[in-house]
Amino acid sequence: MTPQTAETIIQNAYVVTFDGAGRIIADGAIVINGGEIVAIGDTSDITREWTTDNRVFAGGKIAIPGLIDAHMHSAQTMMRGLITSLAQVGNLRVPTWREYYVPFEAALRAEDVELSGELAYTSMLRSGTTTFFEAGGPHPERMAAAALSTGIRGSVSLSTMDGGSRIPDSMLMTRDEAVEANVRVVESLASGPGASPRVTGGMSLRQIITCSPGLVVDIHREARKRNVKVHTHLVEGTYEIDHSLEQFGLRPVDYLIDLGVFDETLHCAHSVFLNDADIGQFASRGTSACHCAKGNYAIGHPPALEMWRRGVSIGLGTDGVGSFGTLDMFRVAMLTRIGQQLVHGTPVHNRNDVRAAEPLQMAVNGGARAMGLEKQIGSLEVGKRADIVLVATDSADAAGYSTAEAFLYDCANGSDVHTVIVDGEVVVSDREVLTADVETIARRAAERQKELTAVIA
Numbered sequence: 001m002t003p004q005t006a007e008t009i010i011q012n013a014y015v016v017t018f019d020g021a022g023r024i025i026a027d028g029a030i031v032i033n034g035g036e037i038v039a040i041g042d043t044s045d046i047t048r049e050w051t052t053d054n055r056v057f058a059g060g061k062i063a064i065p066g067l068i069d070a071h072m073h074s075a076q077t078m079m080r081g082l083i084t085s086l087a088q089v090g091n092l093r094v095p096t097w098r099e100y101y102v103p104f105e106a107a108l109r110a111e112d113v114e115l116s117g118e119l120a121y122t123s124m125l126r127s128g129t130t131t132f133f134e135a136g137g138p139h140p141e142r143m144a145a146a147a148l149s150t151g152i153r154g155s156v157s158l159s160t161m162d163g164g165s166r167i168p169d170s171m172l173m174t175r176d177e178a179v180e181a182n183v184r185v186v187e188s189l190a191s192g193p194g195a196s197p198r199v200t201g202g203m204s205l206r207q208i209i210t211c212s213p214g215l216v217v218d219i220h221r222e223a224r225k226r227n228v229k230v231h232t233h234l235v236e237g238t239y240e241i242d243h244s245l246e247q248f249g250l251r252p253v254d255y256l257i258d259l260g261v262f263d264e265t266l267h268c269a270h271s272v273f274l275n276d277a278d279i280g281q282f283a284s285r286g287t288s289a290c291h292c293a294k295g296n297y298a299i300g301h302p303p304a305l306e307m308w309r310r311g312v313s314i315g316l317g318t319d320g321v322g323s324f325g326t327l328d329m330f331r332v333a334m335l336t337r338i339g340q341q342l343v344h345g346t347p348v349h350n351r352n353d354v355r356a357a358e359p360l361q362m363a364v365n366g367g368a369r370a371m372g373l374e375k376q377i378g379s380l381e382v383g384k385r386a387d388i389v390l391v392a393t394d395s396a397d398a399a400g401y402s403t404a405e406a407f408l409y410d411c412a413n414g415s416d417v418h419t420v421i422v423d424g425e426v427v428v429s430d431r432e433v434l435t436a437d438v439e440t441i442a443r444r445a446a447e448r449q450k451e452l453t454a455v456i457a
């Protein structure tokens with residue numbers, strides 16, 4: 001039998017597929033053609049059946065699907081460290097999104113957002129994130145430009161508000177303007193110049209306090225019509241529940257059900273203060289969610305594991321770097337493991353409640369489902385897009401690990417990421433981003449940050 005020709009073959013990897021059966025191939029190979037995985041199996045079988053001019057030797061590395069950040073703010077990347085410095089010297093004003101993040105976003109020029117996106121996406125690619133779900137910020141067309149040039153996969157959207165107190169005028173729109181602007185983002189990225197299925201436009205509602213009921217209904221209707229998602233923040237503060245009860249006589253989930261928008265179109269970041277009935281509504285209606293482990297444990301007792309186990313399409317997210325910390329999804333998974341043990345296991349004295357693999361499964365399988373992309377990404381299987389991360393196992397912490405799989409779940413982090421492939425293209429090799437000049441991006445961002453610091457002092 002003559003071997004078939006492939007564009008790329010990754011071979012001799014320890015392949016953790018994250019498929020439905022939990023398949024692991026100790027000496028595995030993945031065949032890529034046209035940006036898609038066309039075969040996967042034992043290296044010995046694959047190399048007999050396939051040949052290529054582009055072989056990636058992955059001995060000693062773990063191959064996993066690219067990680068998915070299911071809630072992040074591209075436009076806040078140049079805030080890195082600013083809130084930390086403020087919090088060092090005094091109490092932060094609350095809610096922080098209104099007091100700091102929105103004014104910061106309002107001060108950004110279009111080119112700032114593109115630079116901010118480049119800074120974020122190269123950082124994410126280097127740590128193994130191949131797909132992001134933007135929460136909604138200013139100048140989404142420039143986020144898309146940065147995503148296209150850096151090679152990451154993602155969905156961008158516009159920060160959308162038509163009310164609320166102390167919101168800068170430049171961030172407010174009328175209901176009609178907001179609908180029109182959201183539609184424009186979706187349509188221009190679907191068919192405009194340079195359009196790529198890798199970077200799409202979605203719709204956004206900042207949250208129920210700043211979006212009128214009419215706007216919520218309109219945006220949801222237009223998103224459904226175009227089969228895109230509506231990204232929002234939900235119950236990330238007690239003030240939001242008080243507001244909802246005062247204004248509408250209902251808790252937030254019930255209010256959104258009442259408006260007829262709580263379905264698979266809606267993606268709800270944070271989702272911290274949920275009762276048992278709320279979780280049931282997520283599960284039965286297909287509404288998706290994102291657990292933002294860096295911030296959520298400062299808010300309450302987020303029921304992420306409970307949601308995951310009850311079948312909710314829940315992913316993990318960094319929430320960007322506005323408040324603090326990292327864009328490394330391995331670290332978000334680790335925080336989820338510790339946090340969900342505290343929330344779910346510790347109160348009932350179940351020491352081993354969170355299974356080691358569950359946080360990364362949420363990040364990969366859950367994130368794909370939450371974005372409505374489970375047919376394209378989220379596992380290493382034939383027919384999926386080739387978004388593949390090779391994790392090295394030569395760090396100090398990897399030494400002596402019983403299995404590569406245990407190291408992956410327990411210990412691996414973004415700095416172990418060696419190679420990243422998105423849509424079949426190698427975008428990170430030997431820990432270097434190939435698609436962008438990371439040093440120049442960082443230098444330009446640092447210069448611009450100095451000018452922007454005063455905005456949120």
Ligand SMILES: [Zn+2]
Binds near residue numbers: 233269
């Ligand atoms: Zn957010």
